[in-house]
Amino acid sequence: MLFLKDMSCGYGALTVVNNLSLHIPKGIVYALIGANGAGKSSTIMTIAGQVSLKNGSIEFEGHDISKVPLKDRIRRGIAVAPEGRRLFSDMTVEENLAMGSYTLPTNHFSENKNKVLELFPRLGERFTQQAGSLSGGEQQMLAIGRALMSRPKLLIIDELSLGLMPKVIDLCYLAIEKLKNEGVTILLVEQNTARAFEVADEVCVLESGLNVWQGKAEDAKKDPKLVDAYLGLN
Ligand SMILES: Nc1ncnc2c1ncn2[C@@H]1O[C@H](COP(=O)(O)OP(=O)(O)O)[C@@H](O)[C@H]1O
Ligand SMILES: [Mg+2]
Structure with a gap:
């Protein structure tokens, strides 16, 4: 579904991130992990079209989208829940949801909203807050x-569990499974490597902007180096 080919990205x-190549097949959960500053957010924001691609290419569903603008990437089916959430804090839950699909030619607000509220009933209780x-x-x-309001084919979530209580993390992971x-x-971008490995099919580990490990999550869990570096404390 998504191919990064020798992708480099950065700021000015x-x-x-240097020469990152990866393939995310359709229908899987792919975890991108690595320490703070490794380049995880930069990578996903480059996929989303918000950080400059310096080299290489991004292919989505057979099309080179390297030069496709952000809003057209959303139309093609890529959506991001960014690090730090970046919500419109003065706007209500309903209005924030509406912002997720307003650029689409037909946004099916009420149908999509109902699906989101089914997944997260709590948002329904807070709808006008x-x-x-x-x-x-x-x-x-x-x-x-x-x-999710844009009905993405590829949903990217940056730092899913950062700062959240264990019960809420469980709810979010349940949503991922559904x-x-x-x-x-x-x-999925996660600092909580153990948690990411529970749900992920495949994994890529970034260190200082370089891909240092890539493969199946079940193999990652058996690799002593990775266990030592990322699972040792869990
Ligand atoms: N807006 C920015 N301008 C300049 N450098 C940045 C910017 N955002 C991130 N960086 C740098 O890019 C590197 C990778 O950061 P980031 O992608 O946020 O890592 P991660 O998400 O893995 O913590 C870090 O060295 C960080 O300081
Ligand atoms: Mg980050």
């Missing part, structure tokens, strides 16, 4: 819900 003269007044967990659900069963492909 600075390159932060301002996003800024929600708990961290509710905000994460809203960020994911907003991304979405996967519906055929949504998911690219």
Whole structure:
């Protein structure tokens, strides 16, 4: 579904990810892991069209989208729940959800909204509340819900569990499982490596902008180097 080919990206003269190649097949959960500053967010924001691609290419469903603008990538089926959620805090839950699909030619607001509220009933209870007044967990659900409003084929979630209570993390992972069963492909960025490995089919590990390991999650769990570096404390 998604191919990165020798992808390098960065900011101005600075390159932060170097020659990253990966393939995310349709229907899987793909986990991108690595320490703080490794280049995970830069990678996914390059896929989304928000960080500059410096080299290489991005192919989505057989088309080179390297030069396709952000809003057209959403139309093609790529949506992101970004790190830090970036909600419109003065706007209500409903208005934030509406922002997730307003650029689409036909946005099917009420149908898509109903699907999101089915996945996260808590958002229904908070529907007319301002996003800024929600708990961290509710905000994460809203960020994911907003991304889902465009009915993405590829859902990208950056730092799913960061700062959340264990119960809320469970709810979010349950949602991931449900979405996967519906055929949504998911690219997950996680600091909580153990948790990501529970749900992921495939894994890529970034260190200082370089791909240092790539393969099946079940093999990653058996690799002593990875266990030592990323699973040792769990
Ligand atoms: N807007 C920016 N301008 C300049 N450098 C940035 C910017 N955002 C991130 N970086 C740098 O890019 C590198 C990778 O960051 P990032 O992709 O956020 O890593 P991660 O998500 O893995 O923590 C870091 O060295 C970071 O300081
Ligand atoms: Mg990040």
